Amino acid sequence: RPRVLSGIQPTAGSFHLGNYLGAIRQWVALQETHDAFYCVVDLHAITVPQDPAELRANSRLSAAQLLAAGLDPERCTLFVQSQVPEHAQLAWVMNCLTGFGEAARMTQFKDKSAKQGSDQTSVGLFTYPILQVADILLYQADQVPVGEDQRQHLELTRDLAHRFNTRFGDTFTMPNPYIPKATAKIVDLQEPTVKMSKSASTPKGIVSLLDEPKASAKKVKSAVTDAGSVIAFDEANQPGVSNLLTILSALTDTPVEDLVRGYDGKLYGALKTDVADALVEFVTPFRARTQELLDDPETLDAILAKGAEKARAVASETLALAYDRVGFLPAK
Ligand code: TYM
Secondary structure (H helix, E strand, C coil), rough: CCCCEECCCCCCCEEHHHHHHHHHHHHHHHHCCCCEEEECCCCCEEEEEEEECHHHHHHHHHHHHHHHHHCCCCEEEEEEECCHHHCCCHHHHCCCCCCCCHHCHHHHHHHHHHHHCCCCCCCCHHHHEEEEEEHHHCCCCCEEECHHHHHHHHHHHHHHHCCCCCHCCCCCCCCEEEHHHHCCCCCCCCCCCCCCCCCHHHHHCEEEECCCCCHHHHHHHHCCCCCCCCCCCCCCHHHHHHHHHHHHHHHHHHCCHHHHHHCCCHHHHHHHHHHHHHHHHHHHHHHHHHHHHHHHHHHHHHHHHHHHHHHHHHHHHHHHHHHHHHHCCCCC
16 A cells, blocks of 8 residues: 655644645545555644643644544554654754755745744744655655645655665655645635635634534635626636635535536525535534544543554654664664
8 A cells, every 4th residue: 555644733723624625634535545644743833832731732632633534543543743753863864964045945934934033933943844854754655645835845855855865775755745736725715815824814714623613604604705796616816716616515525517517697695605504514523523532532642642653663664774874873
């Protein structure tokens, strides 16, 4: 079986619909066909200040949501990054292979750091993408299911894999991005030209999966749509309507063309109602399942401990090989 690896940050509160449709939904599908590793990246989270108690709670909350969304610990390996020390260990080597200017060209870093002074920006934030490289290469992943915003980090991963392999001999699998075009970029409901994102969007523009279903339905119904009244999929001229069609298509597994045909002669309101209904149908059981998992933290922690153990078995082997190639003395 080909291998997949992906990660998600333990954000406060709840994942949003962009995370779900852009990434998590693919993770659930890929566990059936791939040897799948998924991690909650708490090491990445501390690149910006975190309250310790909240970070711990958010890591559990993230894991609970991933399980509620359909990840099955019998079918995939779900773990928390900090419980697998090899990630930080390989990241050091990768830091030493990365040019300062190369890291400085990462657009997510440039955007985030531009919003704060340079003394507020941690060196960890600067090396964030390089830790991501280590996440991926440790598992010899063939594919990395992510949204469009991660493409540049995956290019860096390929560059560093190639560089390491050329310098030290073939060691790492060359990973490919897995970014299904239809859901690669879910946009903000209020500002349909920017991606849905906790940091960039207003609360009204983001659908948080754990919000009251009624509140989410309301957000959908007050989504910004476009001038005109014809329901058509045209991202350039009708980004709001196209986003709603994308969301409905993904949630109901119906091709966009079929949806568009069905809305012939109907108004935007009909589309919004259908998106709101599909969303409520998805989030209602999702919230209940997440809550159940959170109510039993021992079981949740046991799932994660087992996941970390499975992950370490793979990660430690790759790390030992990489350390040997670099010229480190054997650990024992
Ligand atoms: P993060 O936590 O920001 O987002 C998790 C996943 O959700 C996708 N995503 C979206 N997809 C479509 N439309 C959107 N509006 C949208 N918003 C978010 C992201 O592309 C991502 O796939 N750096 C990564 C985490 C990471 C990682 C890794 C990913 C760490 N190590 C190794 C893959 C492999 C991040 O911050 O994702």
